[in-house]
Each structure stands twice: as C-alpha cells, then as structure tokens.
Amino acid sequence: MPAVQETVDRVRRIDVDQYRYGFETLIESEKAPKGLSEDIVRFISEKKNEPAWMLEWRLEAYRRWLTMTEPTWARVNYPKIDYQDLYYYAAPKPKKTLSSIDEIDPEILKTYEKLGIPLREVAILEGVEPPPGGEPSEQRKIAVDAVFDSVSVATTFQKELKKAGVIFMPISEAIREHPELVRKYLGSVVPTSDNFFATLNSAVFSDGSFVYVPPGVRCPMELSTYFRINERNTGQFERTLIIADKGSYVSYLEGCTAPQRDENQLHAAVVELVALDDAEIKYSTVQNWYPGNSEGKGGIYNFVTKRGDCRGNHSKISWTQVETGSAITWKYPSCILRGDNSRGEFYSIAISNGYQQVDSGTKMLHLGKNTSSRIISKGIAAGKSQNTYRGLVTAHRKATGARNYTACDSLLIGDKCGAHTVPYVEAKNSSATFEHEATTSKISEDVLFYCTQRGLSQEEAVGLVVNGFVKDVLQQLPMEFAVEAQKLISISLEGSVG
C-alpha cells in the first residue's frame, strides 16, 4: 500500500511548524516572581486592585489547591509539571488604565493585526472616527475583548453594548465595578473546589471576560475574546463568566493563539455560563494554541474547565468547539440541565496531528424534568496523535423525560494515530431516553483514488472528505467563525497525506 506509506512518511516530515501564529511580540512586561505562594496570590490580587472579599476567595482556593492532586485519568501523557517553575502573572507595560485604543502598545496592536483581529478598525466602527463614505451599521459587528498574557488590553464596542444594557468587560474590571454580580455568580457553576486545575485557576486567574445580558435583551452583536499567550514560562489562567438573565440571548466566540516555543506552556482556564429562565447562550471556540513541533517538542498544555448551568426553566446552552491546537487538550465543556425543559448542546471538531494528544468531550447532567441534550463529536486523528472522546450523560432521579442523543464519529488519517471513544451513561430515572451512536472510519485509499481520478489533488481530496465529515458541526458556528474554522482545518491537516 504505497500511498499509505507515503502518507506516513509525509506525516513524519511535517513540521507542525507551519503554525502561522508562532511569532513572538517583543514588548516589555511586568512579571510576578516565579513560583506560587500565598504572596503571589496576594500580589496578583493587589495588582488588580481587588476588594478584600476577592482576595479571600483566591486564598481559600489556593489553600484548597495545596491539598489536591493532579488528575491522571485522562488518556494523555506528559512530564510532571513543576508548578514552582512558572510565572503566574505577566502584564505588558505600561500598565496604567487605558482610556482609548491609542494608548495600547503599538506592538500589541500589531500582534492582533497579524492575527487578523483588527482592534483599531473595530474601534473606528464604534463611531469614534466614522470611515469616509463608509456606512458602519451595514457591517456585521463583533465586539472584541483582547487578552494578552495576563491582562485584557482592549474591549471594543463598549458604548454600543452599554446602550443595550449589556455588560462586556474584563473580569478584573467587573470585580471592581459590578461586585454584586460577580460575587453572586463567580464560582457558582465551577466551585473553587471543583478540580485541580479549576482550583489553581481560582487562586491565580488574572483576567478574562465578563458578560451580563439583562432580562429580555438580545445581545445586538457577537461578543468575542481573543486570548494570546506571549511571555515565556508563563501560565495563562483566564476566567470567563457569562450570565444571560431571563429571556435574553447572547452568542460568544473565543479564539486562542500562542507563539512557537520549545518548552511547554500551561493554560488552565475556567469558563462559567449561567442561563436563567428562557435564556440562551451560544458559546463557540476556535482553539488554535501552538501544538508543538514535528518531534512533539513544545506546545500548550490546555487544561480547561468549561461548564454551563441551565439554571432557569426553558433555558438553553450550546457549546461549539473547533480544537486544532495545543500539545495536550483536557477539556470537557459541560451543561448542568437544572431548569425544567432546559436544553444542552455540544458540537465538537477535534483535530490532532503530529504528537498532539486530545482528551475532550462533554458532560450532560440532566436534573430537571423534560430536559434534552445533544452531543455531536467529530474527532480527526492524523500523524502520531491520540484523540479521545470522553463523555458523561446522566439523568437524576427526578429528571423525568430526560432525552439525550449522542453521535461520536472518528476519522483516522494514516495508521500511526489513534481514536478512542469513552462514553459514560447513567440513568437513575426509568423514563430517560439516551441514544448513543459511534463510528470510526479511515480515509481509505479507495476514496482518495476516486477523488484524484476526478481531478482533485491528494490534499484537496483529504480537505473535501474532512469537510464533509465535520459539516454538521461547522454549520453550528457563526458564519465568520465557520470560514475561519474551515481554513484552520485544512492548515492543520496540511501534509497529512502524501
């Protein structure tokens, strides 16, 4: 089977160094001393001008973390992390409060421009300087919160959002300006004691986004956050909290990139979503952290806790993720279906190439009556990567009429990679209907030959087959993201066939 052999050889040669976002931005930054201690937690809290209650919250998490051990149940392997050998805080200098885009370090602005995130242009659209002849309102607007290392550097469209009553700001600001909301909801979905990484995050998180959509408001634009890790040896611990009050709707997008480095970097984020009665939150992620090079050197360790609470009746939370980056992914965006008739959705495309290891999936916890959930997971493994879907679906005793549909499909490219499906299903209410379907397939020689016989190159053929495979999930993404994701998928798989 020469073509398979060729595929294997080609994959062996790939430098995942085609990673397009691997550049580093040279800016001065301010760091906390290396290592983790109560003093570091105090340092971070002080840097953020936090109130005393917040510091206490962090310290409690830190003390709890000291008693916890790192989880080992995921199908991933990595050398032991020395938590004292990391920086827990890095901020670009100068770190005075910025009142306009113009005060942002031009190097950082350039970074976001390179990443295709035009903070300045978006700011112009905000109405500060209407472009000559341009009609800003005709453009589809996306408000952006840009997080660079540990701090949020810019949030656009604040004014327009404010008019609608939507709060969208760095969480560090929200802690100062909206303490009542933050205190009420922070840690209410992912408690500080939840798991090793979430607890660590609770102690040292430095920034992230905060969103509050008031009752009955449909957020007038997509909200998005772009996370960028720049500093060396620096962990990124962002914290996102989104609250959709009764009858409101919000769509939130998240993107992530990092420079190419030989050493691994830790990213341990926590995302909490709260949907009250009749509210809906749509959360989409395109995760493209640096995956490491062809020998498996470097890359981000992505240990993330994402959870949504459908707290109100008839509420809905939908997670869509396209995972192409990271050396190791440990991530299970989940839904607690607490309200009656609430609905949770999880749509995922996880692509692994080179030496990447992915252990990702979801949890759908049915607590309320007539709750429903849907899981569509598409795993694509190439190179020497390992790709695991791990999912849990449970129905509580009182969850009468709970329904779940799960479909997990895996696609293998080459014969040195692995795909694994680990579903856990648990129904304590006899009226629950849980369906599970799983398939594993390979892009066969026959399919490739058929496509090439019709004039497609090998790469075009793989792209076509893969895009067909992930179509159901891509359709769930907002338009702009779907296009980006489609491009990203072909880049991640470039050179995966001969």
Next chain:
Amino acid sequence: MALLEVKDLQVRVEDREILHGLSLTVNDGEVHAIMGPNGSGKSTLSHVIAGKPGYEVTGGQILFRGEDLLEMEPDERAAKGVFLAFQYPVEIPGVTTMNFLRTALNAQRKARGESELLVPDFLKKVRSVAAGLNIPQDMLKRGVNVGFSGGEKKRNEILQMALFEPSLCILDEMDSGLDIDALRIAADGVNALRSPERAMVVITHYQRLLNYIVPDYVHVMAKGRVVKSGGKELALQLEESGYAQFEDAA
C-alpha cells in the same frame, strides 16, 4: 498519433505479476471492449491506466497522445482527459454530489489553465446533463453516492463522464450489480456520449453489455495478456464457446 498506446505492459502487485506484457492501441472515437474471465487482469489494466496506487509497473509503457501517462499523478491524468467509471463507486458522506462535481470540474479546468466555471453556468450544465440521464435533482443534493442504489451509482458515474468531457473513458464492469432496466438506462447514457472525439474502453465479463454498447473492437484477455482481438462478432462467439479455450491457450 494514437490516443492510447499500451506497449508490452508488465505490472506487479506485491510479489505477483498480474499483467505479463499487454499491448493495446486505441484511436480517437473508437470503442474497444475488453473481455475475459475473472482474474485475467482486466481491472488491473483499468487501474494502472488511471494511476491507482498499489501497482508496480515493471516493464512497458502507456502513452496518451504520445505523453508518458505513467509519469503523471492520477489527477493530472484526469485533467488530460482520462476518465475511469468505477465498478464500485465510493461513498463520500457530507459532501453533496453537486459540490463534488463542481470542485472536481474546476480542479480539472484549473489544471488545464482554463477559468473556473461560474456557478450559474455550472448549474445549468449539470441540470441539463442530469435530466438527460434521468437523475433527479434531489440526488445531486445528497452526499456523493450515499444511499444510492446500484443503478444510481452507475448513472452518477456517467453523469460525471458527461460533465468532464474526457477523451478516453474506461468503463470498468459497468454492468455489475445492475438489473436489465438499470443497465439499459446506463448504456443509453454511455451511447449518447459516443463521439469522434471520445474513445471508450469497455471492460466486461459478460457479452450482454455489448448488446447495448456495441464495440468497434473486442479483445479477449486471459492470464494477463490479450490473447485474441477481433470485431464485435468475437463477443458473440465467446458467449457460445466460453473463455476456457483462451485460458488454455494462454
């Protein structure tokens, strides 16, 4: 210059030689039938002409309008005008037939240095070709060959043949898995595509296909060689006497 010249072709799969010096010449517009028992190397020949990986050519050559076909990737051969209608067309879930057709056609056009076909022109073209083959519109919206019946799969092959306008069509066991009505529809589709600019190589085990697609020449293959060539009457003769005589001769 001949359209296709296969000269003394020797082909191995792993350690076994399948073709032991096969020669065949096809000129523009001619229809050649290649008949032979199972295992005689008919499908191998079609795969090697189209460039399927997994075969090792150990001797001889294949020229297409004088160019060395064996030096080209399968997609380059397709763009040059080589089309293989598969015995077992593959399924591609999630990729609509329409999208597949457009992507493939434009890839071929691009390889030939032609401009991409605009969407309205493309749609017009596909619809008219599809109507001629009795292919309903909803079939074009479904995943490539996904859930298609045997007859639909073969009609989909002929649809592509009509759309890509190749100068050489190789039909590999087109009659396999078709009932008589489906066979007639498929054969009508093929006959409509016969033209002085398009040659065909019809590979079949049974004579019955040749009642519908009447060839100019018939070749009998046995044990990796062409053992006898003649006109269309050779097929009828075979129907009566069977392949055994040729297998013994080879």
